Amino acid sequence: MxxxxxxxxxxxxxxxxxxxxxxxxxxxxxxxxxxxxxxxxxxxxxxxxxxxxxxxxxxxxxxxxxxxxxxxxxxxxxxxxxxxxxxxxxxxxxxxxxxxxxxxxxxxxxxxxxxxGTLAFSETGSRSQFWAPVSQAVAADGGVRLSASKSWVTSAGIADGIVASCLAPDGSGASVYLVAKDDPGLSISGGWSSLGMRGNQSNPMKLEDVPLDDATRLIGESGKGADIMLGKALPVFLVCQGAIGIGLSEACVEATHSHLVGQGFQHTGTKLADLPNLRASLAKMRLETDKARAYLVAVLQKLGSGDPEAMRHALALKDSSSETAVAVADLAMRCCGGAAFSKHLGLERPFRDARAAIVMAPTTDHLREFTGRLLVGLPLFG
Ligand SMILES: Cc1cc2nc3c(=O)[nH]c(=O)nc-3n(C[C@H](O)[C@H](O)[C@H](O)COP(=O)(O)OP(=O)(O)OC[C@H]3O[C@@H](n4cnc5c(N)ncnc54)[C@H](O)[C@@H]3O)c2cc1C
The missing domain is CATH 1.10.540.10 (Acyl-CoA dehydrogenase/oxidase, N-terminal domain)
Incomplete structure (x- = not known):
């Protein structure tokens, strides 16, 4: 494909x-x-x-x-x-x-x-609106000192490099710095315990007066961090979120398929797959997964060819793929009954994992707002 x-x-x-x-x-x-x-x-x-x-x-x-x-x-x-x-x-x-x-x-x-590496964009002060950091770097000899309260950082404490956002010292816009795991002033709190994506250690991170040299740590230009956050990190993030939703959906289709063809009713000698309602659910899951993957491929083509509509589609991709994964996982849970509710089918894990993307920024709410604004000719941020 x-x-x-x-x-x-x-x-x-x-x-x-x-x-x-x-x-x-x-x-x-x-x-x-x-x-x-x-x-x-x-x-x-x-x-x-x-x-x-x-x-x-x-x-x-x-x-x-x-x-x-x-x-x-x-x-x-x-x-x-x-x-x-x-x-x-x-x-x-x-x-x-x-x-x-x-x-x-x-x-x-x-x-x-x-x-x-990882990203530390989300802040306690601006929550899911990661494009608006509230922490502000303070100018220091040849660079800055950065204090910030980052609310969620995947691989916190494990990642060697943390791409962190803040406001530039002159307040002209965002700046983005590479913070190293062992930089003085960096600490992790929490103890990740979540509904899904339970392996990713997305813990809060505090930066207290972390010294960062512009010559080696500033990514892009001071005050022009939006170019890095939205122009470099975001396209990769959106495409990968699209692919994660599809992978999760695919896992649900496969587990449901093998359950339906493998299990049945002893008293009638029929399989679960002999029930038309379950076959219809499986068909719907397959169709939605295939559609999501086809859209991802189309968006990749648009991004690769520099299509002016590519970014709008990349935003819509995360929205549609994440929501597809939630819907497909829900169908799988209904289709496979109590066997899915217990852990042995391995379906309840994708069911929980799939919910992460819809609240990860840009959340589905934000994505709909951005797409709507673009469609009616308004600037992305109003
Ligand atoms: C598993 C996981 C891993 C993560 N990893 C990282 C990471 O590595 N790095 C990182 O920077 N962040 C990370 N995040 C944070 C993520 O990107 C979001 O910032 C976070 O999930 C937002 O949660 P919140 O409670 O602050 O949301 P809130 O901002 O409180 O939002 C609550 C609700 O309000 C809605 N809402 C908020 N603003 C608006 C608006 N303007 N219009 C309409 N609706 C709105 C949201 O859609 C949401 O439904 C991670 C999150 C999760 C769940």
Whole structure:
């Protein structure tokens, strides 16, 4: 379905293999214990996946958004927490790629599997409206000192690099900095315990007077951080969220299919698959998943060709794919009855995981508002 080159096909085949072995082997335990998917992320790092977007000249795979989407789709089918951690990493990598010369060492470390990145955009003060940071950096010798209260940071305490937003010292706009895990003044609170995506450790992070040198840490220009947040991180985030929704939906279709054809009624000698209402539900799940994947491929094509409507479609992609995953997982739960309600079918995990994307910023509410504004010719932010 994804328009991949033969080389990219082999990368996706490797992702599928890792998903079906390493990720699948640990997903239930990661969810149960609410722990970071360390084994899965290590396997991805060892196989070069941390450098998927990094150019070959810096040791990476030189991949694009199409390859990334196809890989994330595979990972999310086995462990959505791993797919989300990996999504945040790639969103960060695309920010580093805004200035490959400045961040060459970091990019080489990504390619070598030595660097995991993440985003710290959401703040306690502006909640889901991440494009409006309230923390303001203070000018210091050759850079800034940053104090901020970040409300949710995936891979908090584990990620080596945190792409953090704030207001520029002169208040002219946002700035974006690379904060390192061991920078003085950084602390993590919480103890991630959530409904779904229980492996991703999206904990609150406090930055207190963290010294950041502009020459090595400022990403993009001071006061023009929106270019990085919306121009670099957001497209990758939206595409990956689209792919996660599809992977989750696919997992539900597969589990429902094998339950319907595998189980039945002893007293009538019929299978669950002999019931037309259940077959119709399965058909609906298949159709919605296929439609979501087809839309993702169409959006990738628009992004790749520089279509002026590409960003509107990328926003709509996260909306539609996330809502599809919630609807498909709900159908799967109804279709597979009490067997789904218990944990052994593995359906209640995607049912819980799928709900994360609709409240992750930009939330479905924001996406509808943005799309509506674009459709009637209003600026995105009013
Ligand atoms: C699993 C998970 C992982 C995350 N990881 C990260 C991460 O790595 N980095 C990061 O920066 N953030 C992360 N987030 C945070 C996320 O992006 C959102 O900021 C967060 O979920 C918002 O929650 P809130 O309670 O602050 O929402 P609120 O802002 O309180 O929103 C509550 C409701 O109000 C609605 N709402 C808010 N504003 C408007 C508006 N203007 N118009 C209409 N409706 C509105 C929202 O849609 C939502 O339904 C993560 C969140 C989750 C759930």
């Amino acid at each position: 994804y328009p991949l080159t033969p080389t990219q096909e082999s990368v996706v085949a490797k992702a599928r293999e890792l998903a079906r072995t390493v990720l699948a082997a640990h997903a239930a335990e990661v969810d149960e214990q609410g722990r970071f998917p360390a084994e899965s992320m290590e396997a991805l790092a060892e196989n070069g996946f941390h450098g998927l977007l990094v150019p070959e000249s810096l040791g990476g795979l030189g991949g694009d958004l199409v390859l990334l989407a196809a890989v994330i789709d595979e990972l999310a089918q086995a462990c959505a927490s791993t797919a989300m951690v990996y999504m945040m990493h790639n969103s960060a990598v695309n920010c580093y790629l805004a200035d490959p010369a400045k961040f060459e060492t970091v990019l080489r470390d990504c390619a070598a599997g030595r660097h995991l």
